[in-house]
Amino acid sequence: MATPIRKFTKLSFVIILLISFLTFLKGDELGELKRSSMTLYFQDYFGGPNATMKPVTFSADAWSFKQFGTIFCTDDPITVTMDQGSAEIGRAQGIYVTSALDGSNSHVLISLVFTNKEFGGSTLEVQGASKQFERVREVAVVGGTGKFRLARGYATFETVHLDLSLSYSIIEGNFTVWHYKNDRNTL
Template sequence: MVTSKMTKLSFIIMSLISIIASLKAHELGELKRSSMTLYFQDYFGGPNATMKPVTFSADAWSFKQFGTIFCTDDLITVAMDQGSAQVGRAQGIYVTSALDGSNTHVLISIVFTNEEFGGSTLEVQGASKQFEKVREVAVVGGTGTFRLARGYATFETVHLDMSLSYSVIEGNFTVWHY
């Protein structure tokens, strides 16, 4: 008798969970795939720096120095040229997290300001092998157009001018979202 009631109760609970899950999926719409290439205009020195160390453990900071934390607010454009159309900002932190300086932990919000995606975000997080030609990190979330995003991004430094403390980083994003 008790087993029969427990079986019926379990069936009712599982049915309710299934109904609620299908309602939530219906509210979100269909899962979509988006791919895009964006260019980060990065000034890592000088009076207009968009990336700065905020803490480090010795007299001088270095990208290779374990424990160094950088804060960033890079302009994002649709092409390599910094005068091309603006898409948004890359805002967040990098932490040199490997003792030998080979990995940086990335926590970046891609904050879209353009007309197409304005107000939406993509959240990027993970270990980046900072001295490799192409670095891959996870896209772990998003808002607005990219609600519940998941996927990956690759980053490659496509231009570097040490005299200006300036680089352009190409970001290729592939995400699934609702």
Template sequence: MTLYFQDYSGGPNATVIEITGHPDGLLGFTRFGAIFCTDDPITEGFAESSAQIARAQGLYVTSALDGSNTHVLISIVFTNEEYKGSTLEVQGSSAQFERVREVAVVGGTGKFRLARGYATFETIHYDHTLYYAVIQCNVTVLHY
């Protein structure tokens, strides 16, 4: 399954915020101990105007002293007709400076009960003036 996270890390419609905050207001993705909350829309296609099928809701924590890894705790909460109310639970260490990052799918609910597998994330578009990124997520799972 391929999903597209529509990620805004700034501006009035931010979908990622730093919980720990910082005096200068800049997000500290590489600052050890920084904690972020996210609620990204997930679409079926690359374009932001593509049909929304889910939300990515959860936390990221910069967990490496040098800022190279974040620990990811994300629920992919489906909102589309086919999987509405079902979730996939993604967790693991994400090497945030790698082109493709891989984390585990550790569970799921609804149509994805007992899901196990993996998800890869790749930032395929970034506009730093809008603080906007499109992250392609490929999910491979086994479930009942």
């Protein structure tokens, strides 16, 4: 007579095999795993009447990127080149939170919402701690939809232009992602 532990072990093994088999079948439905790399430019206006990034809460009379607890909301245009007149291919929408007591890190939660013909309707989801005062910052790509279904990877950000008098900066984003390419995806 089998002991309860042996029955449980056999049942666990069968369940693991079943899950593995179903995952294999589901992976086939998703299509081929593909690696994509792209460079995009975030046109960031952090002041003035047409600001695309604003503080929404802060713990002092004046907001600051260094002030612990400050939360910023963003909706930056994403372009294919550094030029302000470059074609817009999407929007970077989300929040930044100054999450380190000394102001050195911000936590980034950003959705890249693509609007161009090639990727329209697709998204990439970016999340992680960003060492906001370093020249190059790296965060994780934790997901995606549409053409970037189940994306994973990383992104680096570098401020390549800063004009404090205009409250304007250009941030270069370099993305390396693995995602499923499925010709049956309809967008």
